[in-house]
Amino acid sequence: MQFFFEVLIAGLLSGVMYSLVALGYVLIYKASGVFNFAQGAMVFFAALTAVGLHDLGLSLWLAVPLTMVAMIALGLVTERVVLRPLVAQAEITLFMATIGLTFFIEGLAQAIWGASVRGLELGIADVPLDWLLDHANMAISQFDLIAAGIAAVLVAALAIFFSKTKIGRALRAVADDHQAALSVGIPLHHIWGVVWAVAGFVALVAGLLWGARNGVQFALTFVALKALPVLILGGFTSVPGAIVGGLIIGASEKLAEVYIPPLLQTLFDTQMNLGGIEGWFPYVLALLFLLVRPEGLFGERIIRRI
């Protein structure tokens, strides 16, 4: 049972970080109706840029703000060059455009910083928390806990930003109806610029946290891809959905990884190594979920009218 909780908590903690990435998607989707597949690439780009600058000798305190500037620039350029020309196009076209953007950003990141794996040291040790180990006999990583804390703070801040601030409300108006928003005088392009900048910021935090944990490398983009099932679960337009979805995905994939292979081995009476389930489990979970509830946990039901 202790082991179960250990896994569960580890899962939930990584789930918080999935939420963080997913939040980037939600932000952009809400504001511009674009499902930004390139969010993962942005995470990768942010982490790589921060580490790259750090490796050049800059302190992290300088490298991170500089990266932030780069992310904002990237966001603004994307908005201008990719999204604006495609503004009236079908969602699916925009989606494919962001796939193109993904490739471009990945290529750009590697062209500037090279393709090798880089380590990132944020000064937080990835060791089990002594207190919990002593008192509950559970191995929970100190790093995970702190990272989850940072993520949680950020998620909360964004949630407040969305619901309480003026710009947040404007954002919601924009998401509901572009034309109407324009007609009441909301500066659409300005809003989009802000959103892309915020999404860049979220990507940077996520990139730093994930990068510090697993090393800054191309595989980061796959981590970011996990945000997709999170979104399917939570709904593309819901901030709370992104949080809950992230927690569910994080927890379930870790549990699945630990408990399903032995189950399968017994079932099929085999000694095969069936690890790596976490690579697909979230997707299949999301897929099955979709069949039951296509709009996600918190998404709005779409009524098709003719």
Next chain:
Amino acid sequence: MMNKRIGEVILSFENISLSFGGVKALTRIGFDVREHEIRAIIGPNGAGKSSMLNVINGVYHPQEGEIVFRGKSRRGMNTYESAKSGIARTFQNIALFKGMSVLDNIMTGRNLKMRSNFLLDALYWGPAQREEIAHRRKVEEIIDFLEIQHIRKTPVGRLAYGLQKRVELGRALAAEPSILLLDEPMAGMNVEEKQDMCRFILDVNDQLGTTIILIEHDMGVVMDISDRVVVLDYGKKIADGTPDEVRANQDVIDAYLGVAH
């Protein structure tokens, strides 16, 4: 010169009620449709005309009420069954297949009459080819009928609005329906286009004997071509009868003049 052969009732509605999440779209609507007649449903915006059409067509399923079609009673059927049983329709906002030519759009209307399967289609050989050609001929007759020969191979996306409406009518006709539902067939047209459309509707009714149920927002045109008219307002039936009867009805006049309820 004209002798219309209006037949028996083939479709009737009793106490149809429909609501969306508590919002009532239709309230206890009842009327009938006779074979070969042109039956109009009119009413101001939001009167529930399109909802009614969608009920007939199986897109919406009424929560209450009964539909009797050719003597058989049913609560509602799905769109496929409805198409299968000879009901075709057009849409208020043109619902053509934008990426396809006029010809292909109308060809899709014949899909229920096609027997060939995808393997034969892939080989494009023997029966598949013969069938394709036979249906093409039928479609050409419709193209001829609607006088759209010159745009046969044009992608529908490039056509003017009035022509698109005509193509959509063509697609519905291709199914050789016994009942044709027209959702605001003349909306957004200029006078000349409206006249053409009226002529086509009358010709379809007359030459093919198709029963036509049509919705219009604008009273004027419909009154000239319909045999009987149902008037809806706020989801309720307020009048039913011949154009002249309806025109004289005080409720109808109030509804159109916007008297407060």
Next chain:
Amino acid sequence: MFYREAGQFKATYAEDNRIFPIRQDRIVFAFIIIFAFLGVPLLASIGLVSNYTFTAILTPFLIFSLAALGLNILTGYAGQLSLGTAAFMAVGAFASYNFMLRIEGMPILVAFMLGGLCAAGVGIVFGLPSLRIRGFYLAAATLATQFFIVWCLTKIGWFTNYSSSGVISAQKIAILGYTFESSMSKYLFVLSVVSVMALLAKNMVRSNIGRSWMAIRDMDMAAEVIGFRPMRTKLMAFAVSSFYCGVSGALFAYAYLGTVEPEGFNLDLSFRILFMVIIGGLGSILGSFLGSAFIVLLPIVLSITIQFLEHSIGLNLPSGIGSSIELMAFGSLIIFFLIVEPHGLARLWQIGKEKLRLWPFPH
């Protein structure tokens, strides 16, 4: 300009329904086919077409064309976006391998067909969600296919015949005692399969099944109302598309790589094929070929250019920059095409052809 069509009238519907209604097109197409089947081998025999051309350009071009054709049926014609193309290719490859392995005397073409059918089956299963979800929800869901299938093939040893490395060595391609060993013979084998399947695909998209796909794509509600059954239509698209991808995967394994590991069919390959479809032209058979040619040739052109730059001006680019530039080039081209010409190279070709037909008039 070279289209002199006056006098080419159609007296029967059969003539009007031809794949190439214009005589000039028929002549050019016949020339291309003859050149591909006879001209290329002839040039090879006098040394003008190298082995490298066969193995690195022509054969992969054809195989990817077939996969792109498959994806185009699903995405371009039926409007269902999929990111799991490589998975269906993998199913085709591994299923063919196992049919060959486990059934004595299995003819290779039959094995390919069965491989394709297995892919079609898997396609139907993973296509089920398309009945309820659309757009990028569906795309996200197809990622499940991609990851799950590759995992299965990697982890379940039976599929790879318990090979320790997880890599299979494809059997030789032999038909009626003739073994296709040389790169040229493999090219001709692939060419034959691809030609036939492209013809079948063209026939499908111009008849009722193809119209049903496009109807669902363009306006699903209207399609339903006129009697197309969405479930059947979409699943049929998934099945046919997966079949094509499956056969293409088998060719990929047998005629191109020779040995395959499941990881070869990764997400990157899925994306690459999606790019072919977008750049080549959604909803166009020709586009599948153009897109494939483009994506196959682009890295080669890029690397030649980089080499040239390094040699001629002594530019010293860091190693590995080539693949980064390739990624950037792919990415920007996709965006470029989506913005400028969403219907891809095929549409550009069509526009050019239209201009030539109306020459000297501008429109």
Next chain:
Amino acid sequence: MSVANDQLEDAGLGTFPRLLLHHASVHGGRPATREKDLGIWQTWTWSQVAQEVRALACGLSELGFKRGDNLAVIGDNRPRLYWAMAAAQCLGGVAVPLYQDAVAAEMAFVLQDAEIKFAIVEDQEQVDKMLEIKDQCPTLAHVLYDDPRGLRHYIQSGLQSLEELMAMGRIHDQNQREFIDGEINRGEPGDIAVMLYTSGTTGKPKGVCQTHASFINAAQSGCDFDHLGPDDSILSYLPMAWVGDHLFSYAQALVAGFTINCPESGDTVMTDLREIGPTYYFAPPRVFENLLTTVMIRMEDAGSIKRGMFHYFMDVARRCGAEILDGKPGVSALDRLRYRLGDLLVYGPLRNVLGMSRIRVAYTAGAAIGPDLFRFYRSIGVNLKQLYGSTETCAAVCLQPDGEIKFDSVGKPAPGVEVRIADNGEVLVRGKMLLKEYYKRPADTAEAIDKDGYFHTGDAGFFDEDGHLKIIDRAKDVGKTAGGAMFAPNFIENKLKFFSFIKEAVAFGHGRQVVCAFINIDMGAVGNWAERRNISYSGYTDLAQKPEVYQLIRECIEKANAELALDPMLCASQVHRFLILHKELDPDDDELTRTRKVRRGFVAEKYAVLIEALYSGKATQFIETQVKFEDGRSGMVSADLVIMDAQTHSNAPPQSTKKAA
């Protein structure tokens, strides 16, 4: 080019039904008729056509159609309507095609005149007209329609679809095969085959009775002249009641056995022309002119490079295209090379988009064609020629032989046709293709055909030194100047109207010392021209009186004068003085006929004061005229019109020295 014009008659093929049966038996499998219908070119072979015609004939016979009866045929060019004409002829009847766009009242006259009992019409539109005038035409007993659309509820007696008629006829034909064959055998070449009503500028239309022999003769000589055979094809899109269409789409098709193609509708003629790509083509000048205008307008939208290329090669073509087409020597090798290149890049594609790629011979007739227009088609390699003829002569008097094309002549007399110029300049014609008579109008017939058998065409003309006939005017309009020289107002006016800036011209000179003219400018062309020069104007009257415009028109007139001066016969017709009218001549004001021909007498009377001013040497003249506006109101237009002199050339007698203003 001697032709045994009677060879068909000698071979027992002297009537159209016999020719039809002949083609059905000799090459029954070849296409005879095509019609664009339901998206494709529906094709009937000669033997199918023969069957259809038999069915039609038998059906007609069952309804009581007898030898000598007249059959009205009204509609667009539809295969069945052509066949109906043959069916009537099988039974020894006469086909009477009518202009399909005529209003019912106009048709009533012809139906009465020809005592029509049977009318075969195209569709509801024509049926409605028939029903409208039925009371006026008591003989009209049967109206048969081709297209049943909209006619389902018509219950009038005598109204029947061709479908039914033919079904009836087929049964009849099966039961008595010999009936139709017998009827056909009874037909004689000298029987009247067709009656074409001439529109006639004055009086009621007259029915021109043509025999099988005359039309077959005319067709035969044309076919021999241009080597037409079964491989040729033609697009039949001109009114069936017009002699041109009857000759080309009916008589020649039956004589040579070539294919006629009926377009889908009037709107699709251009597309259909392009699809069919006929080898033989016939159109009035108006059609060629519209085509050319379309070409020029569409080319204006082209990019600068393409436009530059187009104009460059059009210059090349203008320089040497016609000469190369005629195979004339004297074109430099470099020009030939340029032309070849132009053919690849411009002329060939242009012919292709116009549907003229396969044309071997194209004819124009019916009105004067502008030399620029004529030259344009010839220079891009279309073998366009002129012919001369009228309803009374089966449209076959003169033809331009290949290689001997002159822009201002109508060619040499066709084989077997004798042409003579009367003392008053009128063209007289004799030959087998002459009409037999005007229907029920012996007086008119006697007036038209003199005792020597010459038909008086009513046109004035003369032969040039190469033996080519030049038509200059209607004979009754030709006058003499006071100096005794020939004065042909139409000829001068046409010459002026070929300038795009001049819309109408009225020339005066009969009994006067010199020729003077009224001009109407073309609002579109001159307006454009003025805008390009930043000349502002407020309307027609204002623009017409601009000095720049006067200058422009003067240049046009002087160019025309230069050309006239070259011809000794016409030298005296040069325009000395002119004015630009303050209003456009308008049919609503009775100044033009509905077909836009000038009512010379009326205009002269109305504007007598202006004529007086022209000849009195005044420099300006005030005029005020009442006009009718489109909405029926009327108003006054007035202006001080400038009168200007034009330079003339003295090649002939110096009676035309420049007069002081």
